[in-house]
Amino acid sequence: MTYRWTLTMAMSIVHRITGIALYAGTLLLVWWLLATAAGPGAHSSFQAFAGSWIGRLILFGYTWALIHHLLGGARHLVWDLGYGFGPNEREWLTRAALIGSIVLTILLWVIVFAAGGLR
Amino acid sequence: MSGSKTSMRTPLGRVRRLGSAHSGTGDFWRQRLTAIAMILLIIPMIVIVMTVMGRNHAAAVQILGSPIVAIVLALFVIAGVWHMKIGMQVVIEDYVHEERLKLVSIIANNFFSAVVALSAIYAILKLSFGV
Numbered sequence: 001m002t003y004r005w006t007l008t009m010a011m012s013i014v015h016r017i018t019g020i021a022l023y024a025g026t027l028l029l030v031w032w033l034l035a036t037a038a039g040p041g042a043h044s045s046f047q048a049f050a051g052s053w054i055g056r057l058i059l060f061g062y063t064w065a066l067i068h069h070l071l072g073g074a075r076h077l078v079w080d081l082g083y084g085f086g087p088n089e090r091e092w093l094t095r096a097a098l099i100g101s102i103v104l105t106i107l108l109w110v111i112v113f114a115a116g117g118l119r
Numbered sequence: 120m121s122g123s124k125t126s127m128r129t130p131l132g133r134v135r136r137l138g139s140a141h142s143g144t145g146d147f148w149r150q151r152l153t154a155i156a157m158i159l160l161i162i163p164m165i166v167i168v169m170t171v172m173g174r175n176h177a178a179a180v181q182i183l184g185s186p187i188v189a190i191v192l193a194l195f196v197i198a199g200v201w202h203m204k205i206g207m208q209v210v211i212e213d214y215v216h217e218e219r220l221k222l223v224s225i226i227a228n229n230f231f232s233a234v235v236a237l238s239a240i241y242a243i244l245k246l247s248f249g250v
Contacts, residue, residue: 033242043176047173112169
């Protein structure tokens with residue numbers, strides 16, 4: 001390769017990877033809803049998973065993938081409308097989506113723990 | 120474009136709604152539409168999930184089965200599954216070039232999406248109407 005690997009290129013493939021992760025992650029959404037609909041036993045099994053070490057790790061990753069894909073997608077909508085293609089603008093948008101996703105994910109989880117959720 | 124003089128139709132008008140699948144830009148449009156829907160629904164969804172987190176079963180059922188919450192959940196599921204089905208099809212078409220495998224992958228994608236959507240909607244309705 002003769003060209004430089006840029007942040008926008010990396011974010012392009014990360015957008016696809018997070019999309020695929022969220023696709024698989026819908027199984028967690030379905031499990032959560034079905035377990036709650038099924039009854040107290042199934043519900044507590046899901047709660048036990050969500051509160052476990054591995055469960056929290058997966059849910060944390062899921063939160064980041066969701067927010068990153070959302071912000072990255074909003075960036076794509078801006079581009080769809082024909083804005084943000086300048087060399088500074090596209091870098092700025094890409095950085096904002098990446099930093100924003102990390103900050104918002106950590107902020108959400110701080111709120112979750114502060115509120116005493118996921119016991 | 121010498122032939123265009125015989126018609127009043129613009130070049131854009133002639134290609135609109137056509138294309139290789141005879142459905143034009145339908146999926147492109149629906150992917151953007153569902154994306155906008157989820158941008159609007161994400162904050163209510165986060166509030167719902169964080170409210171229900173860590174609560175006991177009875178409280179979770181009461182919250183998830185209440186009308187506005189159930190409607191937000193159902194809208195999010197419909198927009199999300201539609202969006203992910205189109206997105207996965209784009210990924211398959213980009214990377215899977217063997218015709219039979221591509222066909223099987225696209226069928227599997229449709230089936231997975233249908234199962235996810237119906238299971239989630241079933242659960243939401245059961246939470247709303249009980250039994």
